[in-house]
Amino acid sequence: MVGMDSREKSSAEVLATPVQFLKGVGPHRTEVVGRLGLSTAGEVLFFFPRDYQDMTDRREVTDLEEGSLQSVCGVVEEIDLRTTGPGRCILGVLVRCRTGHVRAVWFNQPFMREKFSNGQRVMLSGKPKYEGLVWQMAHPRVETLAEDEQEPTGEILPVYPLTEGLQQWQMRKIVRAALETYTDLLEEVFPAEYLEAHDLWPLRRALPEVHFPSDHESLEKARRRLVYQELFILQLALAVKRHRQHDEHRAPVLEATALIDARIRRLFPFELTAGQQQAIDEIAADMGGPMPMNRLLQGDVGSGKTVVAVYAMLLAVAHGYQAAMMAPTEVLARQHAQTLEKLLAAGKVRRAQLTGGLPPKQRSAVLEQIAAGQVDLVVGTQAIIQDDVSFAKLGLVVIDEQHKFGVRQRATLKQAGPYPHYLVMTATPIPRTVTMTLFGDLDISTLRDSPPGRQKVNTYLAGEDKRGQWWEFFRKKLTEGRQGYVVTPLVEESDHSAAANLEETYESLANGELEAFRLGLIHGRMSTEEKDAVMDEFRCGEIQVLVCTSVVEVGLDVPNATLMTIEDGHWFGLAQLHQLRGRISRGSFPGFCCVFAEATGEESAERLRAFTSTTDGFELAETDFALRGPGDLFGTRQHGLPPLMIADLRRDTELLNEARRDAQTLVIADPGLSKPDHARLRRMMMVRYGKALELGDVG
Numbered sequence: 001m002v003g004m005d006s007r008e009k010s011s012a013e014v015l016a017t018p019v020q021f022l023k024g025v026g027p028h029r030t031e032v033v034g035r036l037g038l039s040t041a042g043e044v045l046f047f048f049p050r051d052y053q054d055m056t057d058r059r060e061v062t063d064l065e066e067g068s069l070q071s072v073c074g075v076v077e078e079i080d081l082r083t084t085g086p087g088r089c090i091l092g093v094l095v096r097c098r099t100g101h102v103r104a105v106w107f108n109q110p111f112m113r114e115k116f117s118n119g120q121r122v123m124l125s126g127k128p129k130y131e132g133l134v135w136q137m138a139h140p141r142v143e144t145l146a147e148d149e150q151e152p153t154g155e156i157l158p159v160y161p162l163t164e165g166l167q168q169w170q171m172r173k174i175v176r177a178a179l180e181t182y183t184d185l186l187e188e189v190f191p192a193e194y195l196e197a198h199d200l201w202p203l204r205r206a207l208p209e210v211h212f213p214s215d216h217e218s219l220e221k222a223r224r225r226l227v228y229q230e231l232f233i234l235q236l237a238l239a240v241k242r243h244r245q246h247d248e249h250r251a252p253v254l255e256a257t258a259l260i261d262a263r264i265r266r267l268f269p270f271e272l273t274a275g276q277q278q279a280i281d282e283i284a285a286d287m288g289g290p291m292p293m294n295r296l297l298q299g300d301v302g303s304g305k306t307v308v309a310v311y312a313m314l315l316a317v318a319h320g321y322q323a324a325m326m327a328p329t330e331v332l333a334r335q336h337a338q339t340l341e342k343l344l345a346a347g348k349v350r351r352a353q354l355t356g357g358l359p360p361k362q363r364s365a366v367l368e369q370i371a372a373g374q375v376d377l378v379v380g381t382q383a384i385i386q387d388d389v390s391f392a393k394l395g396l397v398v399i400d401e402q403h404k405f406g407v408r409q410r411a412t413l414k415q416a417g418p419y420p421h422y423l424v425m426t427a428t429p430i431p432r433t434v435t436m437t438l439f440g441d442l443d444i445s446t447l448r449d450s451p452p453g454r455q456k457v458n459t460y461l462a463g464e465d466k467r468g469q470w471w472e473f474f475r476k477k478l479t480e481g482r483q484g485y486v487v488t489p490l491v492e493e494s495d496h497s498a499a500a501n502l503e504e505t506y507e508s509l510a511n512g513e514l515e516a517f518r519l520g521l522i523h524g525r526m527s528t529e530e531k532d533a534v535m536d537e538f539r540c541g542e543i544q545v546l547v548c549t550s551v552v553e554v555g556l557d558v559p560n561a562t563l564m565t566i567e568d569g570h571w572f573g574l575a576q577l578h579q580l581r582g583r584i585s586r587g588s589f590p591g592f593c594c595v596f597a598e599a600t601g602e603e604s605a606e607r608l609r610a611f612t613s614t615t616d617g618f619e620l621a622e623t624d625f626a627l628r629g630p631g632d633l634f635g636t637r638q639h640g641l642p643p644l645m646i647a648d649l650r651r652d653t654e655l656l657n658e659a660r661r662d663a664q665t666l667v668i669a670d671p672g673l674s675k676p677d678h679a680r681l682r683r684m685m686m687v688r689y690g691k692a693l694e695l696g697d698v699g
Helices: 006-015 026-034 041-045 110-115 168-185 192-197 203-211 216-248 258-265 274-287 305-318 330-344 360-371 407-414 432-438 464-479 502-510 528-539 574-584 602-613 617-628 653-669 676-689
Strands: 051-054 070-085 088-097 100-107 121-126 129-131 134-138 141-144 156-159 294-299 322-326 351-354 377-380 394-400 421-426 443-447 457-462 483-487 519-522 545-548 561-566 591-596
Touching (some): 006 041, 070 110, 088 110, 100 121, 121 134, 141 168, 156 168, 203 216, 216 653, 216 676, 258 305, 274 305, 274 443, 294 305, 305 322, 305 330, 305 394, 305 421, 305 443, 330 351, 330 528, 351 360, 432 653, 457 464, 457 574, 457 602, 464 483, 464 561, 483 574, 574 602, 574 617, 591 602, 602 617
Parallel strands (some): 294 443, 322 394, 457 591, 483 545, 483 561, 561 591
Antiparallel strands (some): 070 088, 070 121, 088 100, 121 141, 129 134
């Protein structure tokens, strides 16, 4: 807390007051509140509601109207849980209010029974409907009221995340008391002129209103202030990191001269797509300068990212530098190595593989060659970043499927040489807002077009009644010389899941629908040697059908495999389904993918509908994002970034754009955030993101 005066210091100490000393907590409730991740008064202030209960339309029963959201308060008088058929039930709860009764009903939710007891005071919020002689609310929101608690009226009430042993009214009481005691101690991170210029409320005004809003307009303004601040601090950290990467480090200048460019292109026996050409131009421009390239190459499945990466690696080698390519699995690393073998068979580029499965003697020999500069291209897995790996002259690092590696692994690899250029690739198209947060420190190249000659994949969603018809088609295509995959979610039978398991599916097909064909089996628990042997047999056609788990999701390239059956498709995420389908879009024959699934809910049904309606991975990524939100979509924990506390990337896209622009403008004007007005912003940025983004001692 360097630079704080004594008053601020004492404020910080007071805000660090242990939660047990807060009104409404005490020793008996400390452990319960602690389960929510709250240990200090300051943390309680920033424990934001997950939703709000609109009590601005609280009514008596005699004033209820059909069709709009209204709330009533009363006492539980009768609870009735009835079975209406196999797996079906109705729960009815009769609530006595001052001027009449309201019946709340839930269909097929027997667990709701445990939430009610006779004599309990509750508040119901929903859209009432007059049924016979009584008003009824279907699936209303329920709020338990304390016996001495006044009935809420005309309020917008916060709804907090809870844990067992804690009720909403108790959490509200704790937060309200904390706000009254500690709000005035909070420091404002933005200068007054900045708040005015950007139409932002001061923190001390916004925080109480985001917890207990006076009205809808106040809630909107309070939320805008806090969301903007959260996104601004993140974008500030990313902008500072990017600026430092560009301005404080030096990388080798690897220019793509006309001669080098011509030599590299001669190795490709095909025309590059317009997208590949643009990506190569952007990469060559980066590598031709003294600042380290930090670029993300994202492309849909089958868009030709590997060719672009090979160009970049050969550009480094042409200047006498080494290039390293790291993949998340040995299967994928081996495939990249085979691609390089084909392209470079006639050249003089020296290549080596470095994976965890290498025998000690062979590994030792490879390490010696790398350290002595006798190897130009190294392809491998995480084995590349072990302590005993030392490069003689590393000029470029390529990481495939970037989101499967953590920040620490990225950083360790970058330190393997004196600031090499850095290219990461992903075949999982990333929603734009996620790109701006998780990958905000990288420049981005995008491939959207497919190489010429690639055929489209026909996708079908089928029920059990179509199974016979599909297998008949599958067999016909196999007889014509094609190959196929059958994908299941689980490796072995599980008591916890009815999902098709691998071994059962293999036995069933081998003795049934596909008994006339050669089947193979592959999953993540097999040894590297076993997986490699099966994949080699599949590549050369000895195996016609590969029964597998999602281990084939990324990177496997068998152009003749054009058929895919996905069992229990509802168990897979949308991005994963798209990656799986990408395995059968690799060659010159059209692909056919059939998903057998039972939609287990509206989101599941929507996901499967989206999957069958388009093969555009970028469109599917945005759909997936809209359905699920960011969640842990790209492993934010793995990236080391703390989760967002109040911002919602789906809802706050406009504010994210605004915060990003403003943060970049500020860093251009004050790169080290060294001006006195920016001291608090700098401190907050360092506390929240300094470690995760390895910002060191900024300013």
